Amino acid sequence: xxxxxxxxxxxxxxxxxxxxxxxxxxxxxxxxxxxxxxxxxxxxxxxxxxxxxxxxxxxxxxxxxxxxxxxxxxxxxxxxxxxxxxxxxxxxxxxxxxxxxxxxxxxxxxxxxxxx
Numbered sequence: 001x002x003x004x005x006x007x008x009x010x011x012x013x014x015x016x017x018x019x020x021x022x023x024x025x026x027x028x029x030x031x032x033x034x035x036x037x038x039x040x041x042x043x044x045x046x047x048x049x050x051x052x053x054x055x056x057x058x059x060x061x062x063x064x065x066x067x068x069x070x071x072x073x074x075x076x077x078x079x080x081x082x083x084x085x086x087x088x089x090x091x092x093x094x095x096x097x098x099x100x101x102x103x104x105x106x107x108x109x110x111x112x113x114x115x116x
Contacts, residue, residue, distance in 0.1 A: 032070045039069035044106040047085040047092075052111035056091060063093040063106045073099035 044051035053059055060080055068075050075095040083092050091108040 035069040035072075039066075039104070044108065047088070047090060047107050050088075050090050050107035050109040053091075053108050054111055056110060059091050059093060059108050062108075063095060066106070068095075068097035068100060068102060069104070070102045071097060071100040073097055075104070078103070
């Protein structure tokens with residue numbers, strides 16, 4: 001018999017499905033790495049290229065509106081701090097994706113007029 005025991009599917013069918021699932025998983029992994037790389041190179045991905053924003057009140061909403069680059073899921077805010085990095089005062093937002101567990105950081109610079 002082609003499948004071994006009576007009632008078993010032919011051997012080729014299960015193998016083809018598994019190969020197709022593995023190929024799809026590899027392609028999704030490649031796409032996730034490409035999205036992560038693009039997010040790192042985009043504005044806000046590094047302290048050297050922060051996102052300019054007018055008001056600190058808009059920072060968290062802007063950060064949370066960006067999907068996780070790995071799984072495209074919604075992220076949760078871990079922290080929002082003001083830090084000085086390389087002599088530049090930045091807002092640093094740290095995020096966590098509960099779906100895939102990836103931690104990420106987005107950098108913002110207040111571009112509006114200084115109040116002080």
